[in-house]
Amino acid sequence: MKKLLGLVVLVSMLALLLGGCAKPAQTPKDSSAGGKKIKVVLLVNGTLGDKSFFDSANAGMQRIKNELGAETKVIEMGTDPSKWEPTLVDVSSQDWDLIICGTWQMTENLQKVAPKYPNKKYIIFDTTVDYTKYKLDNVYSILYSQNEGSYLAGALAAMVTTSKMPKANDKKLIGFLGGMNIPVINDFLVGYIEGARSIVPDIKVAISYVEDFANPAKAKEMCLAQYEMGVDIGFNVAGGSGLGQLDAAKEKDRYAIGVDSDQAMLFKDSDPKKAELILTSMLKRVDNSLFRAVKLYMEGKLPFGKSETLGLKDDAVGLAENEFFIKNVPEEMRQKLQDIKKKIQSGEIKVSTAFGMDEKTLNALKDSVKP
Amino acid sequence: MKVLLEAVFSPTFAASILRVTTPILFATLGAVVADLAGVVNIALEGMMLVSAFTGVAVSAFTGSAWIGLICGVAVASALGLLLGYFHLKLRTNIILAGIALNLLATEGTVFLLYIVAHDKGVSSSLASKVIPDWQIPIIKDIPVLGAMVGKQNALTYLSLLAVGVVYLFLYKTPLGLRLRAVGENPDAADSVGISVHKVQFIALAISGALAGMGGAHLSMGYVSWFSRNMTSGRGFIALAAEALGRRHPVGGFIASLFFGLADALSNYMQSLRVPGEFVQMIPYLLTLFALAVYSGRQMKTRRSFK
Numbered sequence: 113m114k115k116l117l118g119l120v121v122l123v124s125m126l127a128l129l130l131g132g133c134a135k136p137a138q139t140p141k142d143s144s145a146g147g148k149k150i151k152v153v154l155l156v157n158g159t160l161g162d163k164s165f166f167d168s169a170n171a172g173m174q175r176i177k178n179e180l181g182a183e184t185k186v187i188e189m190g191t192d193p194s195k196w197e198p199t200l201v202d203v204s205s206q207d208w209d210l211i212i213c214g215t216w217q218m219t220e221n222l223q224k225v226a227p228k229y230p231n232k233k234y235i236i237f238d239t240t241v242d243y244t245k246y247k248l249d250n251v252y253s254i255l256y257s258q259n260e261g262s263y264l265a266g267a268l269a270a271m272v273t274t275s276k277m278p279k280a281n282d283k284k285l286i287g288f289l290g291g292m293n294i295p296v297i298n299d300f301l302v303g304y305i306e307g308a309r310s311i312v313p314d315i316k317v318a319i320s321y322v323e324d325f326a327n328p329a330k331a332k333e334m335c336l337a338q339y340e341m342g343v344d345i346g347f348n349v350a351g352g353s354g355l356g357q358l359d360a361a362k363e364k365d366r367y368a369i370g371v372d373s374d375q376a377m378l379f380k381d382s383d384p385k386k387a388e389l390i391l392t393s394m395l396k397r398v399d400n401s402l403f404r405a406v407k408l409y410m411e412g413k414l415p416f417g418k419s420e421t422l423g424l425k426d427d428a429v430g431l432a433e434n435e436f437f438i439k440n441v442p443e444e445m446r447q448k449l450q451d452i453k454k455k456i457q458s459g460e461i462k463v464s465t466a467f468g469m470d471e472k473t474l475n476a477l478k479d480s481v482k483p
Numbered sequence: 484m485k486v487l488l489e490a491v492f493s494p495t496f497a498a499s500i501l502r503v504t505t506p507i508l509f510a511t512l513g514a515v516v517a518d519l520a521g522v523v524n525i526a527l528e529g530m531m532l533v534s535a536f537t538g539v540a541v542s543a544f545t546g547s548a549w550i551g552l553i554c555g556v557a558v559a560s561a562l563g564l565l566l567g568y569f570h571l572k573l574r575t576n577i578i579l580a581g582i583a584l585n586l587l588a589t590e591g592t593v594f595l596l597y598i599v600a601h602d603k604g605v606s607s608s609l610a611s612k613v614i615p616d617w618q619i620p621i622i623k624d625i626p627v628l629g630a631m632v633g634k635q636n637a638l639t640y641l642s643l644l645a646v647g648v649v650y651l652f653l654y655k656t657p658l659g660l661r662l663r664a665v666g667e668n669p670d671a672a673d674s675v676g677i678s679v680h681k682v683q684f685i686a687l688a689i690s691g692a693l694a695g696m697g698g699a700h701l702s703m704g705y706v707s708w709f710s711r712n713m714t715s716g717r718g719f720i721a722l723a724a725e726a727l728g729r730r731h732p733v734g735g736f737i738a739s740l741f742f743g744l745a746d747a748l749s750n751y752m753q754s755l756r757v758p759g760e761f762v763q764m765i766p767y768l769l770t771l772f773a774l775a776v777y778s779g780r781q782m783k784t785r786r787s788f789k
Binding site: 159160161162163167188293319320321324326327328329330332333334336337340341352355356359378379381382383 | 490493495499502503506593597602603604605607608609610701705706707708710711712713715746747750751753760
């Protein structure tokens with residue numbers, strides 16, 4: 113019995129190995145006659161199905177394939193960081209034209225690998241590589257002004273908490289749920305606080321960090337605590353954990369703001385009552401930004417060797433204006449948000465960023481809105 | 484500070500503790516039963532996860548949360564038997580087999596999730612059901628107590644009930660006596676005609692079922708969907724709670740309540756600008772503190788015997 117089991121395991125492992133080897137060999141080299149199809153690969157350092165960040169990148173790849181006619185592939189590298197660099201090396205030595213990866217966790221890997229393959233082109237999103245220290249003329253970095261989009265979310269939250277909307281209370285207290293205490297998340301927070309303050313100068317913000325992007329139960333408990341304290345609208349920026357906030361909102365019958373992808377549409381069919389409470393989502397349009405980058409690349413205009421920050425102007429961030437937003441957010445609030453959006457786009461309003469902000473300033477900002 | 488005190492002394496805080504405790508408590512009881520029978524069940528985490536997934540998937544297809552719960556518990560219990568088969572029949576090391584089951588559960592549930600929900604992250608596209616909240620008729624009308632324990636998820640009540648049931652089972656029934664005998668000294672138990680393997684199989688099945696209840700609470704009571712690796716270490720915390728509770732159901736109950744308290748406290752303190760890193764430490768800090776106090780007291784009693 114034991115032997116048989118061992119045999120089965122061995123055979124299946126072999127099959128997996130062979131299967132893994134077979135793929136690169138099969139990829140056809142159709143760079144011959146006619147229009148050359150460019151080959152784009154996306155490396156996901158995690159898995160798809162996070163309902164926010166990577167799924168958006170994946171949607172972008174779909175558009176690149178359908179609208180730009182590129183040959184695409186998405187590789188999920190899993191959650192084990194030790195596998196990421198070897199995969200990046202493997203992919204770099206294959207015949208892809210463009211290699212896309214994202215998040216700060218990939219910066220170091222890319223800084224190490226990219227200089228060794230000067231003929232390959234790389235795009236990294238939601239972070240930037242260090243161009244001063246390494247020779248990275250073949251890397252283009254995309255940063256997002258999540259602070260600008262969060263400014264709008266904060267303004268909306270402040271308007272809602274001081275309004276007479278059915279689920280708002282009389283406390284000037286709003287919530288923020290962060291995945292981890294790291295610069296990207298704090299960039300959301302800084303914009304959120306500034307936006308809220310622009311509407312209600314003495315607003316209070318209850319801030320919690322889950323310190324885990326995959327623990328929705330803990331996130332829910334934290335948000336229940338926030339709603340319990342008198343928060344009537346909260347903003348989640350916590351990847352998979354953030355879904356716990358939406359559950360808490362439903363249980364306490366309060367409002368929530370989603371993040372990255374349109375989280376109200378996610379529950380539209382399976383849980384309409386929850387979807388009603390998600391007034392909007394602060395979208396980080398990874399899909400748009402990747403599409404734009406690949407399009408520029410095909411036109412030969414993508415500026416490699418530098419990083420760009422995309423914001424409200426480029427439609428890379430913004431609030432989801434779905435049916436629930438139109439239905440549940442009063443007309444005058446929506447109008448006001450439009451005005452603010454225009455002011456940010458024109459540069460009239462400058463939103464601070466958490467990148468490069470020192471610990472002291474950030475803590476002072478957090479303390480100033482402490483409930 | 485005032486806000487924190489207000490929050491902590493509100494009855495909803497007590498309700499929050501019970502809610503946080505429920506999954507840990509079930510798993511702790513599972514750990515106690517297995518450990519007393521001499522088979523350490525390190526696969527609690529995986530069993531919880533599998534049950535959490537099965538519950539959601541079955542409830543989505545049958546439309547009944549209770550059928551989901553029963554199936555989840557049955558599958559977790561079957562995993563217990565599988566662990567028993569590896570350890571007792573094939574003679575593998577039980578720790579290694581347990582680790583293997585945990586790994587299998589982590590990735591296997593994602594694989595199955597993809598098959599049933601076409602999603603590798605969460606099951607939100609499935610219209611799964613949740614175990615309802617129960618109201619205790621008279622208690623719910625008592626002012627403070629009512630808010631504390633008057634209205635909770637059915638599984639929370641069942642977990643409290645389970646403490647008593649497991650206690651009675653272990654200490655007041657013949658099978659419980661045999662189970663403890665097998666754990667204490669298998670050879671002696673064998674010599675008086677107890678089938679050691681049979682008893683250990685039963686213990687692992689019960690242990691799996693209890694862990695399964697905890698897992699189902701996570702995905703069908705606590706939140707309303709399954710997400711990958713959603714147990715995030717609760718099965719291991721249960722092993723710690725079991726050790727802290729001196730392998731006794733009531734001790735385990737107190738220990739898991741303690742973990743629940745620390746966790747709930749950390750959730751409340753976060754939003755009040757106590758540094759996040761410090762707050763994350765609280766559950767572990769309190770555990771170390773409790774262990775120190777506990778072992779200190781034990782040393783004292785030992786000394787007084789001399």
